[in-house]
Structures are given as structure tokens and as C-alpha cells.
Amino acid sequence: MEAADLIGLLVIGCAAGVVSGLVGVGGGVLFVPGLVLFLEESQVEAEATSLFAVVVVAAVGAYRQGGYGNLRLRDGLLVGVLSPVGVAVGVVVANEVPERALQISFAAVQLFFAYRLARRAMRGRDEAPSEA
Amino acid sequence: MSSRHLRLAAIGTAAGAFSALFGVGGGTVIVPLLILWLAYEDREATGTSLAAIVVIAALGAGAHALYGNVDPLAGLLIGAPAVGGVLAGTALQQRLPERFVSAAFAVLLVASAAVLMLS
Numbered sequence: 001m002e003a004a005d006l007i008g009l010l011v012i013g014c015a016a017g018v019v020s021g022l023v024g025v026g027g028g029v030l031f032v033p034g035l036v037l038f039l040e041e042s043q044v045e046a047e048a049t050s051l052f053a054v055v056v057v058a059a060v061g062a063y064r065q066g067g068y069g070n071l072r073l074r075d076g077l078l079v080g081v082l083s084p085v086g087v088a089v090g091v092v093v094a095n096e097v098p099e100r101a102l103q104i105s106f107a108a109v110q111l112f113f114a115y116r117l118a119r120r121a122m123r124g125r126d127e128a129p130s131e132a
Numbered sequence: 133m134s135s136r137h138l139r140l141a142a143i144g145t146a147a148g149a150f151s152a153l154f155g156v157g158g159g160t161v162i163v164p165l166l167i168l169w170l171a172y173e174d175r176e177a178t179g180t181s182l183a184a185i186v187v188i189a190a191l192g193a194g195a196h197a198l199y200g201n202v203d204p205l206a207g208l209l210i211g212a213p214a215v216g217g218v219l220a221g222t223a224l225q226q227r228l229p230e231r232f233v234s235a236a237f238a239v240l241l242v243a244s245a246a247v248l249m250l251s
Contacts, residue, residue, distance in 0.1 A: 012210065013217065016214050017213065018218070018220055018224070019217075021217065021220065022224065022225050022228075022236065023163065024180075026182075027157075027214060027218075047155075049203045050210075051192040051193035051196060052189075052207040052211070053214060054193075055186055056215060057211060057214045058218075060215050061222055062186060064222040065175070065222055068226055071179040072180045075170075076186075079147065079162060080188050083147050083187070086144060086150075088148075089145060089149045090149035094153050104248075106150065107245035113241050114242045114245070115238075117167065117168070117237050117238040121231045
């Protein structure tokens with residue numbers, strides 16, 4: 001591995017962590033291309049390795065948010081534990097529904113959420129401010 | 133089971149289904165649903181989402197490990213700087229306006245929808 005690749009991994013890893021902490025996602029969206037680009041992993045290897053890194057990063061992030069009073073652990077674990085049910089549903093749906101229809105449906109759902117969240121953001125706080 | 137628990141169960145199922153269908157991480161589904169459907173505050177939604185993601189990613193990584201696809205050294209190489217990043221990200225989030233997460237997600241979801249439509 002060359003120095004440039006190592007620097008690339010450091011930068012993209014760090015960026016993935018910051019995004020993860022800021023908005024509560026795992027960071028795989030940056031880990032996967034980083035591993036493909038700088039370590040020449042295959043797509044499958046990169047996804048597998050990314051999941052491994054996500055476990056560590058999300059655990060640290062959740063722990064820190066717990067310290068800030070922003071973690072409902074039981075809720076989070078319930079969501080996580082039931083995700084395999086969804087994976088099974090997703091595999092069935094993927095085989096029954098045309099891909100283009102799925103893409104358009106999911107994009108529509110995302111745009112609806114985006115609209116609702118943008119309105120919420122513009123309204124500002126509507127509850128008592130919590131001074132941290 | 134209360135309706136609250138049913139909603140959480142539905143969110144877990146949706147997160148799993150969307151990640152299987154579109155390869156998106158669960159977080160892009162979990163955070164908006166916790167905010168819009170369960171009236172979570174923004175930061176709470178992100179912290180709770182990360183806890184869910186630990187479980188989801190651990191199950192996924194475990195399954196991949198059975199096939200020998202996980203490269204732990206590479207994972208640490210990219211994960212170690214990410215741990216630094218997540219410490220900085222969570223600390224920074226506490227100093228940003230409460231509704232920053234909603235605003236950021238509005239942008240992120242529009243971008244993601246555009247990518248889906250154009251793919």
C-alpha cells in the first residue's frame with residue numbers, strides 16, 4: 001500500500017465518522033467506496049469490511065450520545081433486532097416487484113420525508129428548549 | 133405490545149427491507165421515521181439510530197464473516213480514523229441547532245432520491 005492510499009483511507013474514514021456522529025447513519029456510504037478505491041477490495045469484500053467498521057463506529061457514537069442524554073437504548077435494540085425480518089421481506093419483494101417500480105416508490109417516499117423534515121427544520125423548535 | 137412497540141418493530145422491518153433492496157444503511161430510514169412517526173427529538177433519533185445500527189451491522193458482518201469476506205485489518209484501518217470522526221461528529225452535533233439533523237436529512241434524502249431516479 002502506498003502512502004497516498006493510507007492518507008486516503010484516513011481522510012475518508014474520518015469523514016465517515018463525522019457524518020455518522022452528526023446525522024446518525026453508519027457511514028457505510030463512505031466506507032465502501034473508500035475500501036474499493038484505496039484497498040482495491042471487491043464490492044462484496046468492501047461491504048462486509050464496511051459493516052465490521054460500522055459496528056465499532058456506531059457503538060462508540062451511540063455510547064457518546066448516551067452520555068449526552070440522546071439515546072433510548074431499548075428502542076434502538078428493538079429496531080435492530082427486528083431488521084432481519086425486514087431483510088427477508090426485502091429479498092422476497094425484490095424478486096416479485098420490478099426494480100424500476102421499487103426505485104421510483106422509494107424515491108417518492110424519500111422526497112415525502114424530505115419535505116416533512118424541511119418543514120420541521122424551518123419551523124424551528126416547537127417545544128421547550130433543552131439547554132445542553 | 134403497545135402501538136409504540138409496533139411502530140418500532142415496523143421501523144426495524146423497514147430498515148432491514150430497504151437495506152436489502154437498495155443497499156442503503158438502515159440509518160437513512162430509521163432517523164426520519166423516529167422523528168416523524170415517534171416524535172423523537174433530532175439528536176435522540178441519531179443516538180438511538182446508531183444503537184440499532186450496531187445490531188444490524190453486527191448481524192450483517194457476522195453473516196459475511198462466515199463466508200470469509202471480512203478483512204478485519206482493513207476494517208480497523210478505516211474504522212480507527214472513523215472512531216475519531218464520530219467522537220468529533222457527536223460533540224459537534226451538540227453545539228449545532230436542534231433542528232440541524234432534520235435540515236441535513238432533508239438535503240440528504242433529496243440527493244438520495246435523485247440518485248435512485250437517475251440510476
